[in-house]
Amino acid sequence: MGDEERTDEFEKQLKAALAREEAPAWFEARVMNAVNQSGALKSRQGMALPHRRWQWVTAAAAAVIMIAAGNEWAHHVALEHIKQAHMDADQRAAGQAAKAKLLLAMRITSTKLAEIQQKVDEAQRND
């Protein structure tokens, strides 16, 4: 066997020696318990989170558990969950921004119409 072949064979053995080992069956439950106990489901102020935030955190916890489960399928699903949660967060941010702009536009329009009405009323009083 040539040197290169021996190296390849040796590296194959190394890969086999270091093949992934699954976590114990109860490991997911252990992680979930640790997540719960860590207070990660509460805000930094120590108050219970509003409903929407709770949903995001629960989705995140589920994603973490799936990754902890260890198999490729679970990783894929977990990453999809994370992507969806990020999209949800992005959409929430976009929605809040749109709402702020709408309220600003309505405020300006309302103010201007009220001013015009006052001017009309004033002009009519002066007539």
Next chain:
Amino acid sequence: MRTVILGMIAILPLAAQEMKLPPRIEKLAEKASDVVDVNLDASMLRLASRFLSDKDPDEAKVKKLVTGIKSIMVKSFQFDSRGEYEQADLDELRAQWKGPGWSRIVGVRSKKDGENAEVFLKTDGDQVTGMAILVADPKELTIVNVVGPIDPEEVRDLPGHFGIPKVELGKSPLHNSSKSTKEDDR
């Protein structure tokens, strides 16, 4: 300090009712000390509505008001000095509100202060299908264009602040406050 508030640009192709802002008006942003620029198309209005609370009376009113509206555009420029825009610029705007269905329902002019305010409505039979407002003060210019069913009186009577500080644009004689606050959209 110049503050520019940029809204979202409507990407939809211009519908027959959507107004086209003359380039000279757009360029006023370069001269203005403060600019408010809000553009909301139908999809952004739907998105915004989803985040308006039904439990908050003010937000609930706004939610009801904007139902069916296709677009809202608000542009407001504040200038440090007079004469930054010309009547010809405004005439080009007004021309868009003279088409079929459009009528000017209010026109108020003050020669003393140089203020000019107009409200235009577009109607289709009994239905209001658009509204435009033009307020031209010597140091301030505000343009509002709404496409869709809108009730100007309901908008005028919107109470509360929606969590936004009162917008005091310019020095209208009707403003009681002596402060001049600038609106920052974050």
Next chain:
Amino acid sequence: MVFSIALHFLRDRSAAEEVAQDVFLQLHRNLDGLDPGRVIFWLRKVTSNRAIDYVRKRKLRATISLEDAPEPRSAGAQPDLLLQGRLRSLIATLPEKPRMVMVLRYQEDVMPEEIARMLGMPVRTVKSHLQRSLAMLREKIDRSMGDIR
């Protein structure tokens, strides 16, 4: 993946579970700010660093010599399994950084450039660790078991 990196590095199931749990807690705290496309990189990086820190804190560096390596599970164990067991034992005797380089390279199939970013070391250092570790492992295996086919 996380548990396995920790296990192959620490050679202690209980310690590996502890490290893995810490990593997942940290993941949960940081999920908001993580780019989904970078989660796997992040996990590998954090696991590697946590496992190395664990060893340094607990001073659990394995000092098992080849002669003291645990016996195979059964006398009739396949030669490859025996070899793989010895390889795992030998890898456990490496210093922390080269050991983690080997685990990342041969368990996770991570390229040297990425290993360098994960462990915060130059690429040439990673390659040097790989070369020296491979050479050491082969020499010890050859001495104890003869030529590998």
